[in-house]
Amino acid sequence: MTQEEALRLLDQHRDAIDQIDLAILERLNARAAVVEKIGAIKKEMQFPIYEPKREDAVFRNVIGGNGGPLSEAAVRRLFERIIDEMRTLQRERMEKENQS
Amino acid sequence: MTQEEALRLLDQHRDAIDQIDLAILERLNARAAVVEKIGAIKKEMQFPIYEPKREDAVFRNVIGGNGGPLSEAAVRRLFERIIDEMRTLQRERMEKENQS
Numbered sequence: 001m002t003q004e005e006a007l008r009l010l011d012q013h014r015d016a017i018d019q020i021d022l023a024i025l026e027r028l029n030a031r032a033a034v035v036e037k038i039g040a041i042k043k044e045m046q047f048p049i050y051e052p053k054r055e056d057a058v059f060r061n062v063i064g065g066n067g068g069p070l071s072e073a074a075v076r077r078l079f080e081r082i083i084d085e086m087r088t089l090q091r092e093r094m095e096k097e098n099q100s
Numbered sequence: 101m102t103q104e105e106a107l108r109l110l111d112q113h114r115d116a117i118d119q120i121d122l123a124i125l126e127r128l129n130a131r132a133a134v135v136e137k138i139g140a141i142k143k144e145m146q147f148p149i150y151e152p153k154r155e156d157a158v159f160r161n162v163i164g165g166n167g168g169p170l171s172e173a174a175v176r177r178l179f180e181r182i183i184d185e186m187r188t189l190q191r192e193r194m195e196k197e198n199q200s
Binding site for chain 2: 057
């Protein structure tokens with residue numbers, strides 16, 4: 001492979017990653033929107049917000065569905081961050097609502 | 101809303117999240133596969149592995165493409181984790197290759 005070919009290939013792969021990232025972002029936001037709907041129902045019904053069993057189910061779903069190359073540990077850490085950010089978003093919303 | 105209606109709705113939303121999570125996972129793995137291709141090219145060409153400018157471009161892409169509800173800070177933290185896991189995967193592969 002010449003230097004030029006390598007650079008062109010790298011550019012193509014980076015474009016592919018940028019497209020994948022936007023698709024991931026779109027789904028992360030879609031997930032956040034569903035989490036907000038769940039939060040609103042729980043609030044209205046005065047159901048408990050935090051449900052550890054449901055979190056276990058979320059991890060089981062993604063670990064069971066993982067075909068790699070990401071490791072199981074990596075998938076777990078990634079979804080821990082995702083769940084954590086959804087929780088942060090809900091907390092920020094609630095704080096805003098309580099202020100108004 | 102009755103308790104029964106609320107529970108049914110929560111179930112539906114959770115099914116939606118499980119589907120979204122599998123779609124996110126699929127794309128995370130697709131991203132990892134492209135990162136591995138990039139790593140292989142860089143190794144062959146002896147290009148530098150770490151390129152801070154490229155990381156900036158990754159953040160610009162997703163922050164520019166963010167329509168919410170996730171905040172810019174949340175998107176940044178999520179993609180920091182994603183980039184970090186891709187780096188871990190590449191490091192693990194290299195260690196394995198060096199051992200064999």
